[in-house]
Amino acid sequence: MRGATGRQIGLVLPILFAVAFPSTLVEAQAMGEELFRSTCAACHTTNTDRLVGPGLEGVEDRRDREWLLSVIMEPDRLIAEGDTIANRLLAEYLVPMPNLGTTRAQAESVLDFITDASGALSVNTTVLSDAPITEDQVFFGMALFQGNTRLVGGGPTCNGCHEVINDAVIGGGILARELTTVFSRLGAPGVRAIIANPPFPIMQQAYRDKPITEEEVDALVAFLERADAEQGLHRPRAYxxxxxxxxxxxxxxxxxxxxxxxxxxxxxxxxxxxxxxxxxxx
Ligand code: HEC
Ligand code: HEC
Incomplete structure (x- = not known):
């Protein structure tokens, strides 16, 4: 008896809540979509295309919801604890999903958005052009990377936080990862998505309201591709x-x-x- 009433209340309460406050539901949905576009879309699509991480279409069918919430909130903890699925994914995708400080409420809403968006409206912010890269792009990208040319949006130079080992580039910052081999690691779609739409809080903060233009993204990707291809030719700074x-x-x-x-x-x-x-x- 008690159990049944408990369950009934459990069912009725959210419905009452939704009737009384329909706007909170709409807000939660909007929050999920907003979070997905601003953060997750750099690495995931809502269809089956692989980017830096797996395409998320139908992910709720293949995994347990609690597990999904954990991977969204604390992917690093799952990996450290030796979770089988998380470690298998890491072995397959080579980069670990970063801990983005996502709260439970955010994780719930983004997961609902992914479920709704799967297939139908697919979010894939990455537009890949198959035009070959030009020397001009490589040089423009290098100038942008080290700040010889300012970014149009006024954002900080990449060099401030990252280093690339290349004879023509002045030594860079060590706040964030060295990017010499990032191209091999993430591939063109991943690198492009991360620059166009940075998912990492520090980098996101740095480029908030200071967007990097399409042309600049192309050039930076071209430069990073070249730096990666030529890494064997360039020695770490030895004067x-x-x-x-x-x-x-x-x-x-x-x-x-x-x-x-x-x-x-x-x-x-x-x-x-x-x-x-x-x-x-x-
Ligand atoms: C920097 C890239 C990156 C960002 C940003 C990112 N992820 Fe991931 N994600 C990955 C990678 C790589 C994996 C697979 C390896 C792993 O789990 O560590 C993954 C795995 C997942 C999985 C498990 C997929 C499966 O097939 O089981 C889910 C779910 C997921 N991410 C959701 C999200 C959500 C939601 C966000 C935004 C809040 C997000 N991710 C942001 C890279 C990212
Ligand atoms: C304010 C500091 C900051 C600036 C400026 C910055 N980044 Fe980042 N970037 C980060 C942080 C932090 C990360 C997260 C990974 C890490 O800890 O290195 C990151 C990650 C990346 C990654 C993914 C690295 C990987 O191996 O997963 C790429 C690619 C990248 N940045 C490119 C750029 C480019 C290109 C620019 C210039 C337009 C730039 N960043 C400017 C802080 C910065």
């Missing part, structure tokens, strides 16, 4: 022999200059003249 040679040549030039300037100097001691005169006069 060694060049600096030594420059120093040696410089000091030789100075020595020659000094000997020219001082060619009229006295060669023996002053006393020598007096001494010679004395010797002659005796």
């Amino acid at each position: 060694g022999i060049k600096l030594f040679t420059a120093g040696l040549v410089g000091s030789m030039i100075l020595l020659v200059l000094y000997s020219v300037i001082w060619s009229g100097r006295k060669r023996a001691s002053v006393n020598q003249d007096i001494f010679s005169r004395q010797v002659r006069s005796t």
